[in-house]
Amino acid sequence: MLLQTKFKSRDEATRYQIAKNLIKRKVLSGEVGHNQQLQPEMDICRDTNLSRTTVRKAIADLVEEGLLVRYRGRGTFVNIRRTPSQKKLLALLVCQHTNVNGAYDLLIRGAQESAGRLGYQLLLANSYNEIDTGMEQAMRLNELRVAGTLVVPLQSASPDQTTASVIRTLRQADQQVVLVDDLSSDPAISSVSSQNREAMYELTKHLIDIGHRRIAFLTSVQTEAVVEREEGFRQAMQDHNLPLPPEYFLEVAGRSPSRQGIQEIDVFMAMREPPEAIICLHDLIALNAMARCRERGWRVPEDVAIVGFDDLPQSATSSPRLTSVHQPLTETGARAVEILVQLLTDEDAQPRQERLPCQLAVRESCGRGLVRPS
Template sequence: MNKKVTTYDISNELGISRNTVSKALNNHASISEETKKKVFEQAIAMGYKKMVPGTGERTAISQSTKCIAYLTRIDRSTNGYWMNLMRGVEDVLRGSGYDMKMSFIKDEDIISLTVPPMLNSTIDGFVVVGMLNKAYTEKLLAHSLPKVFIDLNAELPITDLKADLVLMESEESVYRITRHLIESGHREIGFIGDISSRSFRERWIGYSRALHEANIPQNPSYCITSTHSISYQSFEGIADTLGALEQLPTALVCGNDLMALHAIRFVKEKGLRVPQDIAISGFDQMKETELLDISLTTVANNEFQLGLRAAEELLYRIQRPNRAFEVIHLSTKVIFGESTHTTRP
């Protein structure tokens, strides 16, 4: 049996992003006519199943009676983590006879509380990837279609949640890392992460619980948690905030590896050493951390499995709409690296 052609295969053949391919196939206005033509022709040549050969200048995308929408705010298609997660969703849907349509939620949609038009078409359910603000999330939650969220705004209680939620285990993993730092003699331990996200909030709780059990007061000046103070994903944002501190902590627990990489760069540019002067940990086991000259203490998870589980849960919800909603945590593994291997006097 021939292998099914996907948008990933088309993007590889053309040397363009998968997002560009998806937008071209959906006739998105932001894609040039030349690129659309190239993508359509390549899709037909490769036997992409959604393409129906026509006699005009352009072919048409067939309408499937079994289709799932994949909603996300930011174009993450070129990021390895989010690409693997999306592949997991597609893998399950493909094996179950469903097509997947992607929709990017724009800032103006969030301001106007406008849901993607495809949710009002022949869609059987949808997956929401990444954290959105409370008001827009409530708008999506109010939609009658079956839905699964991967992460959620932390302001929304999970009690009486009218949707399924899939997350990586976070609290216990970060608790173990923080306990490790405490047992190594650290007492001035900071945290970096936007705790308006439920996954980051759970990491914050694990960090806070470890300090509480060790009777170590939490110092707010060491914690970068405000939803408005910095851009957590940029070096400049984290560097500016850390640089404004009167005194740096002896250890930093970061909400993900990207933040940890920014913190390590800042520390080194200040002429300090990791872990001798400041111990730093992350979360996600990003491949980019392999470029460091030391191994990073982090938490290994499997984003492909996260996508698989979210898609499986959505299909389960479509088939059993009246069953109790679920909050699912996938297991993770703490990886202790050199970045926290230090003993304080």
């Protein structure tokens, strides 16, 4: 009899935990958002095949934990309460691959410095550019009661949709959100990005001005920032009446930045008329491309000019030094935090989209016509 009671107690505890986890996930995933009503207890019982006593106990615990609130005669509602310390908790959700020292390091530095200066703590989360991981990280931030999150868009086949899913999950938990390194197409979402289109136009024009005509472009998956850079490149080529053969416009293979730009160099070298200059979407692609050129005996800039975008620290020390566009990444991270804090503290604050100017950084890799600094 004692053994039967023990097993029955364990079984009840398991059913209770199932009910609690199910309801909690509905809240943290944004399926039921802040101030929205939870489905009636009897419906939950029917959907889960659990008793009303079990479901009611799970709901009572989540009320105690500050995720739900019950109103007599009205039902149960999501009500995510934050402590004073949680109201000072921010997060930055990036899509950085492992072992890659790139633009996100500068972005993170700016965000951390700004958060500390304003009296906030900044948590770092990483989606590793996977939508499932991004959603789980968003739910984890909701569980920690983070007050606001900076979101770097995922680089997927449909980045607008996948990033929007992550943002919706955060917003449903009453978080403020700022999109970083991308211009939001949703007027209700604040964003901070660079003037990608204008900067890429100037970079392309510089190559044209110093004599290059056959110019190729290495791009990647279509985030808003990528589309803007492509548009700037195409506009500069069009304004100078230069052709752009389809084979000169390639999307890099693979998702890991450590491999991007390598096999594309082999493709260009095999052409009957290879490009004179190659514009890379970002510096890591350009640095990989230059390394591959050295391996294959293609001299930079004598045989082909290569330029990048971001102006990472390693671009100024590469051999040859890489011509790039200085993107204000540290400033972008800092400004994004400032906007996020304003949204959290000022009831009258409105969403805003800001685009920060970039600056051309001319070095040896772009080739002939370069005026070297004294």
